Amino acid sequence: MKNILVVVPDDRLGGAEQYLKNISYYHLEAKNKVYVVFLKRQMSGQWMDLKDLGDVKFYYSNSATELSGIGSTILNVLKIKSITFDYIYTSHLHTTSFVGFLIRFGLVKKKYFIGRESTTIFHRFKGKQLFIFKMLYRLGYPSLDLLINQTQVMRDQLIEGLPWIERKTKLVVIPNPINLRAIQNIPVPKHLVHPREFIVSAGRLIPEKGYDILIDSFKEISKEYPELDLVILGEGHKRPELEEQIRSLGLQNKVILKGHVDNVYAYFKQAKLCVVSSRVEGFPNVLLQMMSQNNRVVSTKCAGGIDELSGIICVKTDDEEAIRLGVKNVLENDLNKNQIVFSQQLEERSLESFQSKLQEFLICE
Structure with a gap:
C-alpha cells in the first residue's frame, strides 16, 4: 500500500480540483491510502463520496481564505510529518510552490512530487501579479520531480516565460485524464433538468x-432558433455584470445563470448542444465531460490541442459571429457518428492511461 498526498486550495470542483479528485479516486481504487489537505475550511462537501472508495483522510484549515489558512494548514501537515509519501x-x-x-x-517527505500546470499565466497576467507568480515558481518548483503540462503549447509558453x-x-x-468509470456511475435523472430545448455551457x-461573448452571440442565435434557451452552469464574481448584460439584451427568459449544480452531466446529456466559449484555458476539462455525454460540441480554440480533437466544431x-456559425453548423448537421469518435478519444485519456504515461516518465527520470 502506498501513501498519497493531494493538496488542494478548497473542496469546490473546478477543472484543476476535479483532476486532483480523479487522481485520488484512482489511488483509492488501487487500495492506496490518500491524504487530502485543503487550504480552506470545508465549503462544498464535493469530495465526501471518496470515503466510499477506501482509506482517505481529509484535513481542512479553519479559514475561509487560503492566505489566512496557511497557519492551520501547516499544523495539519505537521500531523502527517512522519509519513514519507510515495506520491504528492x-x-x-x-x-505547488507551498508544498515545494x-x-x-x-x-514534508516524499519519493515523488508531481505538479500540474492548470493555466497559462503568461497570457492571463502581467505587471506586479505576474512578478509575484514568477517568484512563487522560484520558491517551490525546484522540489518537483515531474511537472505535467496539459499541452505542448502550455509547455512551450512555460519555458519561454521561465527559461530556467x-x-x-x-x-x-500528458493530456488531461477523464474518470470514465465515475461518470458511468452518476445516476441519470428521470426528470428534465430544463423545461425547454437548450444550449449549455459550464464554468x-x-x-x-x-x-459575455456567448451571450451576445446567443442574442443572434435565438432569432434563428427561438425554441432554444441558453443555460450557463457555474458561479463567480462576474454574475452581476452578466445579469445586467442579459437584461440589456432582453434575454431574461432565455438565458439562465443556473449557478452551481451537483450533476452537470445531466445538463450536458439533455442539451441540444454544448459550448465552450473561453478566451484562454490551460485545457478545458469541461470539454471532455461534454464529449462523454453529447455528440454536439462547439469550442473556441482557447487552448492548444482542441483543434486536434475529432468531431469538435472549433x-x-x-x-460572437464565429460562435453563432459554429452553433448553426452543429444544429444543421448529423453528428451521430461523433458518439464513436468521442468514445475512442476519451478512452485514450482514461485515468489508467494517464497513470501509465506518468509512470513511464518517472522511470525515465
Whole structure:
C-alpha cells in the first residue's frame, strides 16, 4: 500500500480540483491510502463520496481564505510529518510552490512530487501579479520531480516565460485524464433538468470563460432558433455584470445563470448542444465531460490541442459571429457518428492511461 498526498486550495470542483479528485479516486481504487489537505475550511462537501472508495483522510484549515489558512494548514501537515509519501500531487501554482517550500524545509517527505500546470499565466497576467507568480515558481518548483503540462503549447509558453525551469525539473506533456468509470456511475435523472430545448455551457463566471461573448452571440442565435434557451452552469464574481448584460439584451427568459449544480452531466446529456466559449484555458476539462455525454460540441480554440480533437466544431476566440456559425453548423448537421469518435478519444485519456504515461516518465527520470 502506498501513501498519497493531494493538496488542494478548497473542496469546490473546478477543472484543476476535479483532476486532483480523479487522481485520488484512482489511488483509492488501487487500495492506496490518500491524504487530502485543503487550504480552506470545508465549503462544498464535493469530495465526501471518496470515503466510499477506501482509506482517505481529509484535513481542512479553519479559514475561509487560503492566505489566512496557511497557519492551520501547516499544523495539519505537521500531523502527517512522519509519513514519507510515495506520491504528492498538486495542480495550482500557489499550492505547488507551498508544498515545494515545505519539502525544502523537511516538513514534508516524499519519493515523488508531481505538479500540474492548470493555466497559462503568461497570457492571463502581467505587471506586479505576474512578478509575484514568477517568484512563487522560484520558491517551490525546484522540489518537483515531474511537472505535467496539459499541452505542448502550455509547455512551450512555460519555458519561454521561465527559461530556467527546464534545468530544475522534468517538464512533460500528458493530456488531461477523464474518470470514465465515475461518470458511468452518476445516476441519470428521470426528470428534465430544463423545461425547454437548450444550449449549455459550464464554468466559473469569470472573464476568461467568455460568457459575455456567448451571450451576445446567443442574442443572434435565438432569432434563428427561438425554441432554444441558453443555460450557463457555474458561479463567480462576474454574475452581476452578466445579469445586467442579459437584461440589456432582453434575454431574461432565455438565458439562465443556473449557478452551481451537483450533476452537470445531466445538463450536458439533455442539451441540444454544448459550448465552450473561453478566451484562454490551460485545457478545458469541461470539454471532455461534454464529449462523454453529447455528440454536439462547439469550442473556441482557447487552448492548444482542441483543434486536434475529432468531431469538435472549433471556432475563433473572442468572436460572437464565429460562435453563432459554429452553433448553426452543429444544429444543421448529423453528428451521430461523433458518439464513436468521442468514445475512442476519451478512452485514450482514461485515468489508467494517464497513470501509465506518468509512470513511464518517472522511470525515465
